[in-house]
Amino acid sequence: MELILVTGTGTDAGKTYVAAQIATQCRGNGHRVGVYKPVASGCAEETDQQGHTQRLATDATELWQAAGNPKDIDWVCPQRFLAPLAPDLAARQEGSSVNEATLVDGAKRWIGHCDCLIIEGAGGLMSPISDRWLNLDFFRNLETEMQQHVSARSIVLVSENRLGVIHDVLSTLLVAKQNELPVQTVVLSNTTPHGALARQSNLTQLQDWMAKQGHHQANVLELGYGGDLPGSAIHAL
Ligand SMILES: Nc1ncnc2c1ncn2[C@@H]1O[C@H](COP(=O)(O)OP(=O)(O)OP(=O)(O)O)[C@@H](O)[C@H]1O
Ligand SMILES: C[C@H](N)[C@@H](CCCCCC(=O)O)NC(=O)O
């Protein structure tokens, strides 16, 4: 099974947009795709006519649909909390906590059920995901736990294409490298139709600075507003 980890420089960076595109394209290439959002916060609550209440994680729904509705939404996102806060805090507000074993087991559950598992973290690489773990700790744990079943692993770093992105991408790449989580692809996503002047120069500036900082293994590309990831970016994963 191939593992694709989609992380970000922060929240609202475009991770779900990018992960959904990867899912759609992998599916189009004939692969069985699994998608996993280990924990979601900022969920909505909905009660149906029978009085059954369920929690809706928009990220999970989007990913699930892009993957062609494999399994069910609990496979995609087993832990869902209401407050729009980091998951550990959102859980605490409900008198609960994020279950770390479930974070990992939820990913392992997909083994044998897909050729490609796409995992979107919550927030950025250094955002908390549970009481003890940042997203990067979770990813490292997965590596160890799933090693025998994973034939290839790629890490995609998504950042909103705005002023400030150079700092955010370079610092995240550095932390990723220090934690043996080398990023293959950096995506600068235009999350709005129009943006700062820096949008025009961010791609070339980052190419330059990533080379100067020794991040030779990573490619950077810009994703236009409403645009599609090029097929070549998917093949490179
Ligand atoms: N290239 C793009 N074109 C159009 N809209 C985009 C693009 N990238 C992101 N968006 C939009 O920007 C918003 C934020 O993106 P997204 O939800 O993917 O961020 P995220 O990093 O997954 O956030 P979270 O931390 O909540 O998981 C969404 O409304 C999304 O549809
Ligand atoms: C509420 C957000 N959308 C997101 C959590 C973002 C936490 C960011 C914390 C931080 O880095 O300060 N939740 C999620 O992806 O399910």
Ligand SMILES: [Mg+2]
């Ligand atoms: Mg998301």
